[in-house]
Amino acid sequence: MDEENCTAVSDFILLGFSDAPELRVFLFLLFLSIYGVTVLGNLGMIVLIQVSSGLPTPMYFFLSHLSFVDFCYSMISTPKMLANILNEDKAISFLECTVQFYLFCTFVVTEVILLAVMAYDHFVAICDSQLYMVTLSRDLYVELVSCCYLSGAMCSLIHLCLALQIPSYRLNMINHFFCDLPSLLSLACSDMIVNQLMLYIGATFYKIIIIPVILTPYLCILITILRMCSAEGRCNAFSTCASHLRAIAILQGTILFIYCQPHSGNIMGTDKVTTVFYTVVIPMPNPLIYSLRNKDVKETLRKVVSSKILSYRIFS
Template sequence: MQLAEGNQSSPATFILLGFSEYTDLQVPLFLVFLTIYTVTVLGNLGMIMIIRVNPKLHTPMYFFLSHLSFIDLCYSTTVTPKLLENLVVEDRTISFMGCIMQFFLACVFAVAETFMLAVMAYDRFVAVCNPLLYTVVMSPKLRASLVAGPYTWGIVCSLTLTYFLLTLSFCGSNIINNFLCEHSVIASVSCSDPSISQVLCFVIAMFDEVSSLGIILTTYIIIFVTILRMPSAGGRQKAFSTCASHLTAITIFHGTVLFLYCVPNSKNSWLIVKVGSVFYTVIIPMLNPLIYSLRNKDVKESVRKLMNH
């Protein structure tokens, strides 16, 4: 039990270095991230509102898309405000519980996003391969279950990893060479042995990545085979275009995650890790609503109607 007492006797604080080594870039970075965050909030809230108010968009695909927007909004809000604050204040400390809470929430939404993209792949699979039965198969009950899954699993993964982080003890100054409280960096500044926690994190991350990518790849292989068998060129084009935005979102999200896991943990790679982290916590939540709205005729029409009102 000695480990758990370590962080009760003197509450540890962490210092998030963020991008503090680039003193000349603090203001430009603040403005860039503030712009990105504003676009993220407006884009994702806008997407949720448009889907809510337009009856034409009350279909399974947009139901899942509104949840993806909700996850992106929450994910970005967990990370970006603290990043913005650290770019303008000298004091870059974050309390132990603040750091743990940030990790907990970021983990919930990261895992939820991973599997929400897999759910959306399944939705596209049903739409392309069983178009006549699409609305029957994607019943409200199934949709609710498919949406509840990613959130529930996100909470389970996050609670497990957070519990093991709380068993570690922290002493002295805990300098985190990143702008967010990520599992690997919290574990690496612990003064007790973090190996169980690190192995567990690796296992969960690998399982999530492999299983969600497995679902996505399987569904898309079947989708492509089905599309290629379609007799009309128009039908093929329509089927491809319904999948294009989802494929773009998947490629960017999983590409970044895989890239980060492949980076060796050397001192030179800290900047790459930070840039990668910016990409999937700050930039991707902004890109998703843009990808879906720019490539989507129905969403564009809805926006136009709202503008004209």
């Protein structure tokens, strides 16, 4: 590699969707709408769970943190992307880029592990329902959620420390709309064998550990459901798991497509579109999926809305 073309950088240029300037207004309005629904939906779910004493725990404790994580990693990437769609200046400082990568990676890893914990929660709720609140005590589920955040932060810290060791880059133009690690590594001049090895280890761990950890409880749940005599019981059990399985399928399938396949250089068309789906769209449907499929959430929402309408009529 020609070292003369390598230099230390103080900022990067996020090219984003500059290859489609005629779609700028359309893309801005589309992503702004999605972002608005994401923020309102996830914050609404958190507030609804916090203000209601009728929603049982720990299932909804986990759900409130899932909404919080979705809200956070949408906040990290989407506002900058929206600004870059309309602005000619698409620069992002080196510090801002590394912070964006670190926080985004933290919350994505946290969500992956949190979904695995929620699978265990559903397993206990269906297969050992009589001891559900005893098995998943408050101390335990608080510790489980804390471990999710800690695991995400530590995993991201390892990648961040390795990325900070990169001395120089061939270019400062990132063919992406946010600072993703593979995009940064593709621009590095030095040997990235350690960074790539850690990405490979992470992807391998994800495929052989996390996915089986998520699927195993649902296999046990399926066996338990098929043994149920009551058709209503089977329907309720399927309804309990359907929303979570849908959220898992969307997130896990996209992660497998993006990070568990070999890359060559910069992110190109298909991968960029998939990454948009993964970073912008995925945080949006979770509160809608859970609220529309869960009768407890719908009933609580109905009571809250009814009480607000009644209060408005009394004081108006």
